[in-house]
Amino acid sequence: MFHSLGARAFSVPAPVFLIGTYDISGKPNIMTAAWGGVAASQPPSIAVSIQRSRATYAGILRRQAFTVNIPSADMAAQADFAGLASGRRVDKFGALGLTPRPAEHVDAPIVEECNAVIELKLTHTLELGSHVQFIGEVMDVKLKPHCLDAQGLPRLDALNPLLFVPLSREYWTVGEMTAKAFSVGRSIALPAAGLI
Secondary structure, eight states, rough: OOOOOOOOOOOSSOOEEEEEETTTSSSSEEEEEOSSSEEEEETTTEEEOOOOOOOHHHHHHHHHHEEEEOOBGGGHHHHHHHHHSSSSOHHHHHHHHHHHEEOOOSSSSEEEEEEEEEEEEEEEEEETEEEEEEEEEEEEEOGGGBBBBBBSOOOOOOOBBBBEEEETTTTEEEOOOOTTTTGGGGGOOOOGGGGG
16 A cells, blocks of 8 residues: 655655856856756756756856766765855855866866766756756766776766655665666566567
């Protein structure tokens, strides 16, 4: 049996993104967003939903670009602050002791202290009630060297991404790997024709 919580915005876990943009004067700004994720494989695209009242909303539209910076769990206080304070009134990079750096491929700043950074060119804007969803095509993904394995692939344990749980308003971290994707399901006895 389930207990109904009603129609609410809920999916777990939600990623914690620091969205990087420039304001009208060219000052770097970040805001925390948890409504986001992969939107397409080809072209590689990420979606993030932002309220119209946010300074970041105008920054994305003005420059047609943004970055997704993935904070590690030890950046929880900084990520939380970046969602509480307004970039119109506070220099968040300065207040948080974070280092802005121009992205290489788009007109937006990255957060040097994050272990992973994604540079995005705005391709689609979708009006969705309380939020506007921005979809950006990935121009580059950057990871710190210590977050890569011997094959050059991301190590989730080293990235240690900060995660958000909607409704309970809690930050969490990841645990251990459970199984290999696109592999563990093959242990279930089904006709081979049913697998992709």
